[in-house]
Amino acid sequence: xxxxxxxxxxxxxxxxxxxxxxxxxxxxxxxxxxxxxxxxxxxxxxxxxxxxxxxxxxxxxxxxxxxxxxxxxxxxxxxxxxxxxxxxxxxxxxxxxxxxxxxxxxxxxxxxxxxxxxxxxxxxxxxxxxxxxxxxxxxxxxxxxxxxxxxxxxxxxxxxxxxxxxxxxxxxxxxxxxxxxxxxxxxxxxxxxxxxxxxxxxxxxxxxxxxxxxxxxxxxxxxxxxxxxxxxxxxxxxxxxxxxxxxxxxxxxxxxxxxxxxxxxxxxxxxxxxxxxxxxxxxxxxxxxx
Numbered sequence: 001x002x003x004x005x006x007x008x009x010x011x012x013x014x015x016x017x018x019x020x021x022x023x024x025x026x027x028x029x030x031x032x033x034x035x036x037x038x039x040x041x042x043x044x045x046x047x048x049x050x051x052x053x054x055x056x057x058x059x060x061x062x063x064x065x066x067x068x069x070x071x072x073x074x075x076x077x078x079x080x081x082x083x084x085x086x087x088x089x090x091x092x093x094x095x096x097x098x099x100x101x102x103x104x105x106x107x108x109x110x111x112x113x114x115x116x117x118x119x120x121x122x123x124x125x126x127x128x129x130x131x132x133x134x135x136x137x138x139x140x141x142x143x144x145x146x147x148x149x150x151x152x153x154x155x156x157x158x159x160x161x162x163x164x165x166x167x168x169x170x171x172x173x174x175x176x177x178x179x180x181x182x183x184x185x186x187x188x189x190x191x192x193x194x195x196x197x198x199x200x201x202x203x204x205x206x207x208x209x210x211x212x213x214x215x216x217x218x219x220x221x222x223x224x225x226x227x228x229x230x231x232x233x234x235x236x237x238x239x240x241x242x243x244x245x246x247x248x249x250x251x252x253x254x255x256x257x258x259x260x261x262x263x264x265x266x267x268x269x270x271x272x273x274x275x276x277x278x279x280x281x282x283x284x285x286x287x288x289x290x
Contacts, residue, residue, distance in 0.1 A: 002241050003290040004150030005029065005060035009142030013135040014071070015128050021067040022132070022139040024053070026147070028288045029061040038066040045129050049136060056140045058240065059290055066132065083116050147290065154285055155236050158245075161278045161285075162229050165252070168271045168278075169225060172259075176218070179265040218262050225255040242289035249283050 005028040013020045032054055036046060053064055087110050095102050103109045110116070232248045235241050256279060260272035 001148060001239060002151040002155050002236055002245075003144070003147040003239075004154055004288050005147070005242075005290050006150050006288060007057075007060075007143040007146040009139040009144075009146060011135050011138035011142060013131055013138070015131040017071050018128065019069045019071050020132055020135045021065075021069075022135045023065045023067075024136075024139045024143050025063045026057060026143060027061040029059065032057070032059050033061040034064070035062065036064045036066070038064075039068055041124055042066065042068075042129070042132070045124075045132070048129075049133070052133060052136060053140065057143065059242075064136075066136075068132075079111075079116055084110055084113075087113050087116070151289065154289060158282055158285055159233060159236060161282050162232055164278050165256075165275050166226065166229050168275050169222060169229075171271055172218070172222065172268050175265055175267045179216075179263070179268065182265070216262050216264055218259050218268075221255045221259045221262065225252060225259065228252045228255060240290055242286060245286045245289060246283070249279060249286055253279055253283075 005026060007026040008024070010021065010023045012022075034050060034053060036050060036053075038046060038049070042049075049064070049066070053062060088106070091106075091109070092102070094100065228248055228251050232245060232252070235244050235248060238244070253276075256272060256275045260269055260276075263269050263272060
């Protein structure tokens with residue numbers, strides 16, 4: 001089952017008075033490009049978190065944000081009255097010494113002073129880190145489901161375009177006989193113009209005609225292109241098929257290009273251009289597949 005590299009997942013959890021939120025966003029990339037934002041107090045566990053994300057998502061540009069907030073009213077920042085009192089004494093002393101009138105909004109002035117809040121130290125024990133990992137697993141599962149859903153949408157579009165290429169390939173055959181007749185008439189005309197009486201060695205002519213028709217024959221290209229298209233469809237059900245589908249699409253491109261260079265017929269070349277257009281769309285979509 002193919003997966004898109006585009007995904008999104010968010011999960012929340014509670015541990016005692018702590019609320020844990022893990023948010024993950026992913027985009028396409030050739031390799032795993034992982035960016036992680038988390039509280040400084042959790043830096044000791046960052047490597048484990050990175051390994052967890054990498055083993056699950058494998059490839060893509062991944063942004064992970066871990067946010068921890070405290071839900072307890074008693075543990076929020078508390079004003080330190082001793083610090084506020086110290087500021088007040090200093091302000092009043094300076095006002096008296098310099099003859100400056102006290103501030104009209106003394107409370108507003110004091111509450112803007114630095115260091116008046118006591119911030120409780122965050123403690124992250126093993127159980128808390130395990131709960132964060134559990135939350136991350138839930139977010140990763142959501143991302144994976146998102147990627148699977150997007151992958152199925154991509155697969156439907158890719159297979160549709162492969163079928164369009166096969167349909168265009170079927171339209172080539174009716175123009176091949178006319179193409180052979182055109183080559184034969186062109187050779188006859190050129191030979192007639194080069195001979196004084198319009199006479200030439202018919203056996204030699206047939207040999208030359210066979211040589212040119214074999215040189216310009218596109219049967220092998222048609223067969224290989226059809227095989228590549230069928231192989232593409234078979235591989236679309238495999239896990240982590242993105243790079244493989246990219247290689248197959250390159251082979252499809254080679255056969256289409258050769259078909260166009262050997263065709264030497266305006267209608268076939270027009271079909272080749274349409275095949276190339278569909279193939280470019282396939283290549284763009286394949287870049288989004290894991």
